Amino acid sequence: xxxxxxxxxxxxxxxxxxxxxxxxxxxxxxxxxxxxxxxxxxxxxxxxxxxxxxxxxxxxxxxxxxxxxxxxxxxxxxxxxxxxxxxxxxxxxxxxxxxxxxxxxxxxxxxxxxxxxxxxxxxxxxxxxxxxxxxxxxxxxxxxxxxxxxxxxxxxxxxxxxxxxxxxxxxxxxxxxxxxxxxxxxxxxxxxxxxxxxxxxxxxxxxxxxxxxxxxxxxxxxxxxxxxxxxxxxxxxxxxxxxxxxxxxxxxxxxxxxxxxxxxxxxxxxxxxxxxxxxxxxxxxxxxxxxxxxxxxxxxxxxxxxxxxxxxxxxxxxxxxxxxxxxxxxxxxxxxxxxxxxxxxxxxxxxxxxxxxxxxxxxxxxxxxxxxxxxxxxxxxxxxxxxxxxxxxxxxxxx
Amino acid sequence: xxxxxxxxxxxxxxxxxxxxxxxxxxxxxxxxxxxxxxxxxxxxxxxxxxxxxxxxxxxxxxxxxxxxxxxxxxxxxxxxxxxxxxxxxxxxxxxxxxxxxxxxxxxxxxxxxxxxxxxxxxxxxxxxxxxxxxxxxxxxxxxxxxxxxxxxxxxxxxxxxxxxxxxxxxxxxxxxxxxxxxxxxxxxxxxxxxxxxxxxxxxxxxxxxxxxxxxxxxxxxxxxxxxxxxxxxxxxxxxxxxxxxxxxxxxxxxxxxxxxxxxxxxxxxxxxxxxxxxxxxxxxxxxxxxxxxxxxxxxxxxxxxxxxxxxxxxxxxxxxxxxxxxxxxxxxxxxxxxxxxxxxxxxxxxxxxxxxxxxxxxxxxxxxxxxxxxxxxxxxxxxxxxxxxxxxxxxxxxx
DNA sequence: ATAATATGTTTGTGTATAGAACAATTCATT
DNA sequence: AATGAATTGTTCTATACACAAACATATTAT
Numbered sequence: 001x002x003x004x005x006x007x008x009x010x011x012x013x014x015x016x017x018x019x020x021x022x023x024x025x026x027x028x029x030x031x032x033x034x035x036x037x038x039x040x041x042x043x044x045x046x047x048x049x050x051x052x053x054x055x056x057x058x059x060x061x062x063x064x065x066x067x068x069x070x071x072x073x074x075x076x077x078x079x080x081x082x083x084x085x086x087x088x089x090x091x092x093x094x095x096x097x098x099x100x101x102x103x104x105x106x107x108x109x110x111x112x113x114x115x116x117x118x119x120x121x122x123x124x125x126x127x128x129x130x131x132x133x134x135x136x137x138x139x140x141x142x143x144x145x146x147x148x149x150x151x152x153x154x155x156x157x158x159x160x161x162x163x164x165x166x167x168x169x170x171x172x173x174x175x176x177x178x179x180x181x182x183x184x185x186x187x188x189x190x191x192x193x194x195x196x197x198x199x200x201x202x203x204x205x206x207x208x209x210x211x212x213x214x215x216x217x218x219x220x221x222x223x224x225x226x227x228x229x230x231x232x233x234x235x236x237x238x239x240x241x242x243x244x245x246x247x248x249x250x251x252x253x254x255x256x257x258x259x260x261x262x263x264x265x266x267x268x269x270x271x272x273x274x275x276x277x278x279x280x281x282x283x284x285x286x287x288x289x290x291x292x293x294x295x296x297x298x299x300x301x302x303x304x305x306x307x308x309x310x311x312x313x314x315x316x317x318x319x320x321x322x323x324x325x326x327x328x329x330x331x332x333x334x335x336x337x338x339x340x341x342x343x344x345x346x347x348x349x350x351x352x353x354x355x356x357x358x359x360x361x362x363x364x365x366x367x368x369x370x371x372x373x374x375x376x377x378x379x380x381x382x383x384x385x386x387x388x389x390x391x392x393x394x395x396x397x398x399x
Numbered sequence: 400x401x402x403x404x405x406x407x408x409x410x411x412x413x414x415x416x417x418x419x420x421x422x423x424x425x426x427x428x429x430x431x432x433x434x435x436x437x438x439x440x441x442x443x444x445x446x447x448x449x450x451x452x453x454x455x456x457x458x459x460x461x462x463x464x465x466x467x468x469x470x471x472x473x474x475x476x477x478x479x480x481x482x483x484x485x486x487x488x489x490x491x492x493x494x495x496x497x498x499x500x501x502x503x504x505x506x507x508x509x510x511x512x513x514x515x516x517x518x519x520x521x522x523x524x525x526x527x528x529x530x531x532x533x534x535x536x537x538x539x540x541x542x543x544x545x546x547x548x549x550x551x552x553x554x555x556x557x558x559x560x561x562x563x564x565x566x567x568x569x570x571x572x573x574x575x576x577x578x579x580x581x582x583x584x585x586x587x588x589x590x591x592x593x594x595x596x597x598x599x600x601x602x603x604x605x606x607x608x609x610x611x612x613x614x615x616x617x618x619x620x621x622x623x624x625x626x627x628x629x630x631x632x633x634x635x636x637x638x639x640x641x642x643x644x645x646x647x648x649x650x651x652x653x654x655x656x657x658x659x660x661x662x663x664x665x666x667x668x669x670x671x672x673x674x675x676x677x678x679x680x681x682x683x684x685x686x687x688x689x690x691x692x693x694x695x696x697x698x699x700x701x702x703x704x705x706x707x708x709x710x711x712x713x714x715x716x717x718x719x720x721x722x723x724x725x726x727x728x729x730x731x732x733x734x735x736x737x738x739x740x741x742x743x744x745x746x747x748x749x750x751x752x753x754x755x756x757x758x759x760x761x762x763x764x765x766x767x768x769x770x771x772x773x774x775x776x777x778x779x780x781x782x783x784x785x786x787x788x789x790x791x792x793x794x795x796x797x798x
Numbered sequence: 799a800t801a802a803t804a805t806g807t808t809t810g811t812g813t814a815t816a817g818a819a820c821a822a823t824t825c826a827t828t
Numbered sequence: 829a830a831t832g833a834a835t836t837g838t839t840c841t842a843t844a845c846a847c848a849a850a851c852a853t854a855t856t857a858t
Contacts, residue, residue, distance in 0.1 A: 158747040404844055824836100
C-alpha cells in the first residue's frame with residue numbers, strides 16, 4: 001500500500017472537520033461546502049465510513065425537490081479524553097467526535113493537587129474506564145486544559161500560579177501513565193476554541209474569549225478562524241492587560257493588571273457569599289440595592305471595558321464572548337461595556353463587535369481539551385502512520 | 400484548455416513564493432524546501448520559466464560535490480505598483496518580484512492631499528510610466544498603504560485621521576482611474592509584512608511591528624506567519640493601547656493611548672528641531688545632556704514598555720521590530736525596554752522576545768504595499784482566470 | 799584518470815479528481 | 829394516478845499530476 005496523495009488526506013480532513021463541527025450534514029451539503037465533485041464526495045465518504053469515522057443514516061425527507069441526500073454523522077465511537085486540573089478538583093471527560101460529552105467525572109480534592117497528583121488521579125480514572133474505552137471507542141488521545149502558561153509544543157506547564165506548578169511536563173507524565181498521546185494547553189485558549197466551534201461564537205472567524213473564575217482571568221483569541229498560539233503557545237493572556245496606573249502588584253510582577261482590578265472574590269465578599277457559584281453570585285448581585293455593590297460592579301465594568309477596548313483596537317473581532325463572572329458582570333449592566341466600546345474604541349472595529357455570554361457552561365473545558373486531541377486526528381483521519389483497529393459503525397442504524 | 404488541478408496551482412504558488420521571498424534559490428534548494436520530487440520541481444520550474452515568472456541562470460560553482468544546480472531568480476519584469484499617501488507627499492513605486500524597488504517617485508504636496516487628489520497624483524504618475532510598464536513589465540496590480548483604518552475587503556478607508564479622510568473608497572477610485580486592480584490596507588500592517596518577509600523579522604513566524612512617525616504610532620502583528628487582519632482588516636492598532644490612567648484624550652476618543660503619551664513631536668521640540676528626520680533626531684537626542692531630554696526619553700520608554708508588555712503577554716512573539724522614532728528611543732537606551740519586559744511581562748513569553756530595529760528604511764512602504772498586489776498573483780502564478788477579475792472590467796478606456 | 803556525489807532529464811506508473819451518462823427518489827402539475 | 833422536473837447517488841472513463849526509477853551530466857575527492 002503506497003502512501004496516499006496529500007490531496008486525498010486534505011479532502012478527508014476537510015470532510016471530517018466539517019462533520020465534526022456541524023454535527024450532521026447531508027452529502028449534498030458537503031458537496032456544496034467543499035466544492036468537490038459529488039462523485040468525489042461519494043468516494044471520500046465511503047472511505048470515511050469504512051474507517052469508522054462517520055456513519056450515514058437514511059435521509060430525513062426535508063420537503064425538497066429531488067432525490068434526498070443521506071445524512072452524514074460523526075461517529076460517536078471516535079473520542080478523546082479530556083483532563084482539567086483545578087484548585088479543588090480534577091475533572092476527566094470523554095468527548096466524542098461532534099463535541100458530545102459522553103462522560104464527565106469530577107474528582108474533588110482536599111487540597112490543591114500537585115502535577116503528580118493530578119496525573120495520578122487522571123490516570124486512575126482512565127484506568128477504570130479502560131475496558132469500556134477499549135471495547136467501544138477509538139481514542140485519539142488526551143487533551144489537558146491547564147490554568148496557566150503552557151508550552152504547547154512540548155506540553156510543559158511553564159507556570160500555573162494558582163495551582164503552584166512550575167515547569168511540570170504534564171503531557172509527558174500523563175502520556176507515560178496512560179499510554180495515550182497527550183497534549184496540553186492553556187484552559188482559556190481551549191475555551192475560546194470550544195466556543196468558536198460549538199458555542200456562542202460559532203461561525204465567527206475572529207473572536208475574543210474571556211473567562212473570569214476564582215483564580216483570575218484567562219483569555220483566548222481566535223483570528224481568521226485560528227487560535228492565536230504565539231511562538232510557544234503562551235499567547236492570549238488578556239488577564240494581564242494593563243488597565244490602571246498605580247494599581248496593585250499582580251502575581252505576574254506587573255502592576256495594574258486586569259486580573260487584579262477585576263476579581264470575583266471582591267464581588268463574593270460584597271455579596272456576602274463564600275462559595276464561588278456563578279448563579280448564586282448573579283442572584284445576589286442583581287437583588288442587591290447596596291450602593292457599595294453597585295459601585296464595585298461599575299468599577300469592575302470600567303476596567304473590563306478598558307481591557308476590551310484595547311483588545312478590540314488590536315484584533316478587530318466580530319464577537320467577544322464572556323464567561324464565568326465576567327458574563328455575570330455584563331449581564332448586570334448590558335449597556336455598560338457596549339457603551340465603553342462605542343465611545344472609546346476606534347470607529348471601524350468598534351461598530352461591529354457583538355458581546356455574547358458563553359454558551360457551553362461546564363462542558364466547555366472538556367470540549368476544548370478534547371479538541372486538542374482531535375486536532376491530529378482531524379488533520380489525517382485515514383491515519384497514514386497509525387494502522388489502528390477499525391471499529392464497526394455504531395448500532396444506531398436506521399433502516 | 401481544461402482547468403489544472405489545485406495541487407498544481409498550490410505547488411506553483413509555493414515555488415513562486417519561495418523565490419519571491421528568498422531572492423535566489425537553486426533548484427536543489429527548492430526541492431529540499433518544498434519536499435517535492437526533483438523531477439516534479441523540474442517540471443514546475445519549467446512551467447514558471449515559460450510563464451515568465453522566474454528565470455534560471457547557470458549555476459555558480461559553489462565548491463559543492465555533485466552536479467551544480469541552476470539558480471532560480473524571480474523575474475524582475477513581474478512587478479506591482481505601490482502607492483503611499485502621506486500628509487506632505489504621495490509616493491508611487493514600482494516593485495518587482497523579489498521585493499526590489501525599481502523606481503520610487505515622491506510627489507510632494509503643498510498641503511495634505513485629499514483622497515481624490517492622492518488618486519489623481521498616483522494615476523498621473525502611473526500614466527506617465529504607462530508605456531514603459533506596458534513594454535517591459537507585467538503588472539499584477541496596485542497596492543496602497545494608507546495611514547489609517549482601512550477595510551481590506553473593499554479597500555475603503557474608514558478613517559485616516561491625519562489625512563482627514565473618512566469613508567473614501569480609494570481602491571475603487573484608483574482602480575477606475577488606472578485600469579489596474581487595486582487593493583488598500585493600513586500602512587503599518589503592510590510594514591509588518593514587509594519586515595517579516597524581507598527585513599529584520601525575516602524567518603520569524605510571530606512578530607510585532609511598531610512604527611512611530613510624525614502622525615502617530617501604527618502597528619502590525621504577524622502571528623504564525625500570517626498578518627492579523629481581524630473581521631474587516633482593521634486589526635493591529637497598537638498605537639491605541641491604554642498605557643496611562645488620566646492621560647490626555649486621544650483623537651480616537653479614548654484617554655491614555657500610547658500614541659498620545661509617546662510622540663515624536665515632543666521629542667523634536669525638546670531637541671530644538673523642527674523637521675522630523677529620524678537621523679537628525681537621534682543625533683540631537685544622543686548628544687544632549689539636558690536632564691529634561693533624558694527624562695522625556697525615559698518617560699516615553701516607560702509607556703512604550705507598558706504597551707509592549709501587554710502585547711507580549713497577548714501575542715507571545717519571537718520578535719518586536721521598532722521603526723521610526725520608536726527605533727530611535729530604543730537605540731538611546733537599549734536596556735530599558737528589555738528590562739521592562741523581563742520584569743513586567745509574564746515569565747514564559749517575556750524570556751524569548753528579541754527587540755530589533757527595522758531594517759528596510761524608506762523602501763518599506765513600497766515593498767509592503769506591493770506585497771498586497773503580489774498576494775493574488777502568488778496564490779496563482781499560472782493565472783487560471785488570467786483576467787485578474789477583482790473588479791468588473793474598468794471602462795476608463797478614454798485615452 | 800577514476801570514483802563518488804549530487805543533481806538534471808526522461809519515461810512509465812499509480813492515484814485522485816472531474817465529468818458524463820444513467821439510475822433513483824422526491825415534489826409539482828395535470 | 830400519471831407524468832415531468834429537479835436533485836442527488838452511482839458507475840465508468842479520461843486526464844492531470846506527482847513520484848520513482850533509470851539514465852545522463854557536472855562537479856569534487858582520491
